[in-house]
Amino acid sequence: MTLRTAQAFVSALLSCSAMSAVAQAPAPPAVPADVSPLYVVTYVEVRPTVRDETAALLKSYREASRSSTGNLRSVVVRSVVRPGQFVVAAAWKDKAAWDAHMAAAGTKEFREKLNALRNAPADDRFHNALSVGPMEVAPGSVYGVTHVDVIPPQKDNAIVALKVLGEASRAAAGNVRFEIVQQTNRPNHFTVFEIWRSREAFDANGMSAHQREFRDKLAGMAGALYDERLYEILN
Numbered sequence: 001m002t003l004r005t006a007q008a009f010v011s012a013l014l015s016c017s018a019m020s021a022v023a024q025a026p027a028p029p030a031v032p033a034d035v036s037p038l039y040v041v042t043y044v045e046v047r048p049t050v051r052d053e054t055a056a057l058l059k060s061y062r063e064a065s066r067s068s069t070g071n072l073r074s075v076v077v078r079s080v081v082r083p084g085q086f087v088v089a090a091a092w093k094d095k096a097a098w099d100a101h102m103a104a105a106g107t108k109e110f111r112e113k114l115n116a117l118r119n120a121p122a123d124d125r126f127h128n129a130l131s132v133g134p135m136e137v138a139p140g141s142v143y144g145v146t147h148v149d150v151i152p153p154q155k156d157n158a159i160v161a162l163k164v165l166g167e168a169s170r171a172a173a174g175n176v177r178f179e180i181v182q183q184t185n186r187p188n189h190f191t192v193f194e195i196w197r198s199r200e201a202f203d204a205n206g207m208s209a210h211q212r213e214f215r216d217k218l219a220g221m222a223g224a225l226y227d228e229r230l231y232e233i234l235n
Contacts, residue, residue, distance in 0.1 A: 030185040031126045036094040037072055037135070039127040039181040041087060041145070041191050046117040048083035054117050055234055058086055061110045062234075065090060068104070070097025072135050077143045077231035084119060087145050087231060089193050091135060127181035127191060130159065131166030139233070140176040140195035142202045147227040148190040154221035155188040161217045162190060168210035169194065174201025188223065202230075 031038065046054045058076045065074040070093035079085035092098045101107055114122060150158040162180050169178040176195035183189040196202040205211055218226065 031095045031098070032184055033095050035126075035128045035184060037129065038092045038094055038098055039129065039179075039191075040090045040092060040098060041125045041127065041181075041193070042090070043123040043125075044086040044088065044114065044118075045120045046084045046086075046114070047119055050117045051078075051083045054084070054086065054114070057110065057113055057117075058088065058234060061107075062088070064106055064110075065101065068097075068101050070094070070100065073137055075137060076234040077145070078234050080230050080232050086234070089145070125189075125191065126184045128184055130182045130190065131163045131178075131180040133170055133177055133179060138176045138195065141198050142196040143231040143233060144192070144194040144196075144202065145229055145231060146192040146194075147224075148192060148218070148222075149224040149227075150188050150190075150218070150221040151223040152188045158188070158190070158218070158221050161214055161221075162192075165210060165214040168208070169205055172201070172205045172208065174198055175205065192228075 044054070044058070055078065062074045062076045065071050072091040072093060074088065074090045077087050077089070092101070111122065148158070148162070159182070166178055166180045169175055172178075174197040176197060177193065178195075179193045181191050181193070183191070194202075196205070215226070
């Protein structure tokens with residue numbers, strides 16, 4: 001065996017060993033049992049032609065969720081520009097409460113009905129608290145849901161910047177809620193859930209110094225487009 005052949009053999013062996021180690025490494029659990037409260041953001045997209053039917057179904061689900069053991073909050077909002085797009089922003093005592101809720105006959109029936117109306121499968125995203133206010137539901141005029149994605153090496157810097165943004169935005173005029181939560185299975189992904197008394201208040205915060213400072217910092221950390229969407233409450 002020549003030296004070159006031996007080197008190639010060793011390289012291949014090491015590569016196979018590395019691939020085997022990756023394949024055998026267990027994936028982190030999507031929802032750790034000790035996260036409390038557990039924030040669940042569910043994105044719903046149905047055919048625009050069944051928007052009203054879906055709204056009625058989601059209202060019924062929201063009320064049933066609020067009466068479920070371990071539910072701390074359940075809010076449903078719908079897109080102001082895209083018929084058929086909704087978001088369920090909920091909070092549960094812990095994973096056990098969520099699991100019991102998902103195992104309930106009523107929840108299974110709801111998911112089956114929702115699946116028949118879908119444009120895309122319901123997308124559940126699980127989070128721990130990062131920068132949040134009181135849990136109580138308060139009404140507002142403008143609702144925003146933003147997905148923030150940064151590259152993994154910038155996760156800790158993003159957390160610092162997001163916490164500063166959260167504190168400043170909750171203190172802003174017209175703010176009802178400004179909540180930042182962190183995905184449990186992808187800790188470099190975050191969701192911002194905000195409520196404002198008016199569109200003017202929302203726009204003023206968007207033009208504020210603290211918002212511009214955050215966006216400037218995010219520009220060097222982002223792993224994807226800053227995905228900010230506006231909604232209205234589903235009453």
